[in-house]
Amino acid sequence: MGPRPPDRGAGVRMSDRRKRAKREPANDRPNVNPRRVAFDAIRAVTADNAYANLVLPRMLAETDNTGRDAGLATELTYGTLRSLGTLEAILTAASGRDMRELQQDLVDALCLGAYQLLYMRIPPHAAVATTVSLVKAAVSPRVSGLANAVLRKVAAKDLDEWAESLATGDRLADLSLRYAHPQWISTEFEAVLGPDELPAALAADNVAPPVHLCAKPGRITKGDLSRETRGGVHGQWSPYAVYLPSGDPGRVKSVATGLAHVQDEGSQLVAAALAEAPLEGPDRSWVDLCAGPGGKTALLGAIAAQRDAVIDAVEIQQHRAELVAKAAKGLPVTVHIGDGREFGEDGSADRVLVDAPCSGLGALRRRPEARWRKERGDVDGLVPLQRELLAAGLRLARTGGIVAYATCSPVIAETEEVVAAVLKAGGAELVRPQWLTGRVPDAERGDFAQLWPHRHGADAMFLALLRKTGNR
Template sequence: MEPRPPKRESAVRMSGPNPRRVAFDAIRAVSAEDAYANIALPKLLSATGLEGRDAALATELTYGTLRSLGTLEAILAAASGRDLDGLQADLVDALCLGAYQLLYTRVPVHAAVSTTVSLVKAAVSPRVSGLTNAVLRKVAARDLDGWTAHLASGDRIADLALRHAHPKWIVEEFDAILGPDELPDALAADNVAPPVHLCAKPGRIDRDDLAAKAGGTPGRWSPYAVYLPGGAPGRIKAVAVGRASVQDEGSQLVATALANAPMDGPDTAWVDLCAGPGGKTALLGSLAAQRGAAVDAVELAPHRADLVAKAAQGLPVTVHTGDGRTFGTSGSADRVLVDAPCSGLGALRRRPEARWRKRPGDVDDLSRLQGELLASALDVVRPGGTVAYVTCSPVRDETVGVVGDLLGRGGVELLAPQWITDSVPESAREGFVQLWPQRHGTDAMFLALLRRTA
């Protein structure tokens, strides 16, 4: 159940707002155009005018189908007795959409089958509507547990990959960290849509005030976090005017841990070496403003640098468009954040298509870049200053391995991240911080705090 290669021609549009059609078109955009679901779907919802329950159904069908693709395709291949690569691409997407309804939702069998057949007639071809009906009827003969039992190989990792819709190599990576007892819970957590987390920017709005005004509840771990039950956070006034932002609570924790790390000597020059799109920069900038410090934010991509500037508007933040590996003067900074580009395997619950696009080689390429960025941070920070190395991935080659290589070169020591580990249970990992969705309700953020000693 490895990621499938990009394929597929663009979808044919069907007139009239229809939740299943909107979901199909969003899935097609992801398959054919390498679009991101969280960008493609809102555009389609806006264009069709879907709202309320219809919009919620389109969202569930889009995200659920994309998240479950590997498992759905394995079941469809078995039910049809065909290699799916031999079927036209838009038909496969429609079959996946229908199978998702049969196996993962409470949509009645007749409704799931008939609506998918109608969709295929209108958007794919009437000639394959009979095939669609036959295949989905066979899928409906078993529930999800029945299919995973039927297709089980006896290989623990492969069977978990099938049951929880993850590529096998990702399951192997998580197993190496968590072990067999907790692994199923971690995989299951990736398949649950996360709640919206807000960050109350320090000095701009109080967390409890934000919670009251937004209709949310204060977070468990971050002093700035608010949990929302749902809705559109962009419509909240505090978010719209920049007093608050949408930010995972784990991201808030790791950025605040850098700001709260104990330090001797000057503490006015802070740097964010990989700043885009600006969430952590804005939080650091808010904290810096309260302490008379300033932040230099570095971002390689111009369009992401623009996002950083927007997020940090009105804060003591200077945005630089450039490469974090070559930025700054040696020993010029007091605190440096390296929120390194990573595989994003700690945020799979937020990006339904991501797990099927990643390859094992991505980690190898990224780990080299991560090491170069961390080395740059340790050069820019002054002796006695602090560096926070952060990834939204728990994978060893992007986390413990990168930091271990730098520690081995000397001139740096590991700081105990007690601001987090003392208050967040089960967050310690070999002298670092590792958060998990199944434990903490956050993305799987990794943090290492380092002090330059020479």
């Protein structure tokens, strides 16, 4: 049987994998080394539909893996999950078997081994031997011979050689295999970037980003925050950003006490662009219609506190509303649990943020398993909600008020087309986000702003600013 393309691997959504194999409890583990921790974390994601960024830190703490061991477990977990579609295509070719015909725990172990062989500087004999030992202990001794044979075949070629041998001649399919993206995502990115820049964008999604901190204005300067982190570097674009060189951000005193918080620099720029957009008339009532988990609300709240403004933050889910309240503690922010489409009085707000629920394709580098959980239909399902929320934001804004529409996605259907559909109803006009595009090179996307990991080192945030011109 020939190799299957990465989209077929991507088409097996995590919820479907869960039906195939439930994860066995990892009690009484004989050897809790970094590779076993990584395997258990991968199993939690593929079998239990868990999120790696939530389960892995807990597993590391429970097994006392720190320092280099924790770093190895993190690289193995995140790297394997990012590369699943490509790894499974290579394993299919090396074994002559469809990976869907094998038990899922064996597939997960094989992917973990193949990642070490193809993406890391681990000697092949060590990668094969440790993976076979893992299969014996965590899967079954009966399949250890199969694992050994398959991984030795994988080790016979490097990643470039495998990509060449599996190439189909379809440019997008081959790029998607090489850079471990479902082909539909590559297609969506190319529609915005064009073919020449696409490889750099896909490659950037596979590089783990540094932690970005936001120094809340009026509470701490980014200079003081940088000095506190002992090596933190000032962000390139945001006046509030500090890049944390290493370590747990929760151990930074200013983060623990609420003077700063973790927030991607792109999100900081989007929030600040709304706050800095020119506005005539009163400027005291701000609204964040989709506030959870609260990063943008907290930054806006800190800026609002310096201007004698107040913010109503709306979040439909209670647990996320609680996160907003925690993030904005001590700031002029009132948190409301409710549907942003139904909130507030018409014409009551001066500035409105609509950070709409979206596919999240702009943050794939931070969420290793996300690309394999998404389907093109997920985008289509979100568009009606995005349009309704933006329309609600314009309803809330007073005449002359500013509405920011933001998504952590560059996909045309949930960015430009949403804005165009709402503008078609009348009562609003576009405002160029010059505060952002003027300080960040190559961030213009027509009348909008668009950030990219490969260009700016930030998540691929999209921003449109609209001014209310009349009744809707």
